[in-house]
Amino acid sequence: MSRPSRQRLSRESLTRRTLLRGAAGVSVALPLLEAMGVRAFAQEDADRPDPGKSHDGVPKRAVFCMWGLGINGRDFTPETEGPDFKTTPILEPLEPHRGEFTVVSGLKLTHSGGHGGDRTFLTGTATHDAGGQLRISCDQELAAAIGQETRYRSLVLGVKRGTGFGNPQDHTLSWTKSGTPLPAENRPHVLFDQLFRPDSKESVAAREAAFARRSSVLDSVMHDARDLHHALGQGDRSKLDEYLTGVRDLEVAMQEQKSWLHREKPEVAPIDFGSDQGLDPSKSGLDYRRYQRLMFDVITLALQSDSTRVVSYMPRMDNSDGTGAWKSEGNPYGYHTMTHHGEDPDKLKWFTKSDILYMQEWAYFLDRLKSVKEGDGTLLDHCMVTWGSSGGTINAHNNHHLPAVFCGGAAAGIRHQGHLVKEDRRLGDLWQTIFQAMGVPTPENFQGGEADGPITELLA
Helix, strand or coil, X not given: CCCCCHHHCCHHHHCCXXXXXXXXXXXXXXXXXXXXXXXCCCHHXXXXXXXXXXXXXXXXXXXXXXXXXXXCHHHXXXXXXXXXXXXXXXXHHHHHHCCCEEEEECEECCCCCCCCCHHHHCCCXXXXXXXXXXXXXXXXXXXXXXXXXXXXXXXXXXXXXXXXXXXXXXXXXXXXXXXXXXXXXXXXXXXXXHHHCCCCHHHHHHHHHHHHHHHHHHHHHHHHHHHHHCXXXXXXXXXXXXXXXXXXXXXXXXXXXXXXXXXXXXXXCCCCCCCCCCCCCCCCCCCHHHHHHHHHHHHHHHHHCCCCCEEEEEEECCCCXXXXXXXXXXXXXXXXXXHCCCCCHHHHHHHHHHHHHHHHHHHHXXXXXHHCEECCEECHHHEEEEEECCCCXXXXXXXXXXXXXXXXXXXXXXXXXXXXXXXCCEHHHHHHHHHHHHCCCCCCCHHHHCXXXXXXXXXX
């Protein structure tokens, strides 16, 4: 079907495109273009009940960001509560957004701490432990509920590419319902091409052929599995059923991808990324600030063009952080080293300085979201965006007193509190708050039982 020009973008050209996880589960990201302004959504759609939309008919979105290894809590956590809380050095970059975010203190994760919180952050479960149950992450549960109208159900992003599965730390926050990690993408120029670069006739034909081959393989697998099922004992049948669930998930994903194959991508102005050097954190020479802002620009553009409504992103990893920890600013320490400061004053100084620099990048992201006018407000008003970590703020990598900054969502009914102390509440309660604001029922066995209900103070 034909696509309106960039000057005449309509709801039809926006709301029908999002659903990340290409054939290999990749995601996307790239610099924001002001030329991608999204027009207000049709008023008639605003009157239709839709759990994924706010009162003005604009889609609600959610972005889950995990910054590995925690933060220097001494210079992050406010001493006073409420909307007029006294700011701290690390929160100072967010002052222009006061009233648009809430620092939630006291949250915990039963199965986190140490250096393996990446896998627990959105699942709530002890999935790094031997025999731990691998389960779906909440971003994927949300994507399954609201992602049907978009080209990509979700974007899975990280500072490192792939899954990292089998290593001490994962590269991804996202897991399917069959307990399979989804690969993260980490190159903004590659993400941009996947989201916006038009496909050639040759590439479309090649993808159609690939879909046909995969479908043939999956059909054969399912046929053989059904024959095998009758010959197995009860325990093996259960294992086989889990495997077949993963096969069915893949079939569904393939059909969704195929349905978008002949639909045009959003039209955007070309971007000059310059040299690839510094755009791939896997290579040397990373300019982290340039890289991070490109990634946040891409996420903004993906949300603005309604290419996706759910994003998971790990911009700093546990243990080996992947960012360089601001060596360009003269920092002599890696981030992990600073978290184990041993009260060394120089490490503590750089710990706080580094956290301020990271928070400046988060403020940049909020600025970008707020710069986009949408419906009766801004893109930030229609997005619930979380800065969080699975490492606590009291000492190195605790599983309690986790740092969390919950931002945006005014059009989704979020009522910000400035600084809200919720001692001993679970991190999953914050995720459940997002589900309620989105109008999405809490899934069964949410977070593996590691959630007790939404944080009502945040809901209007």
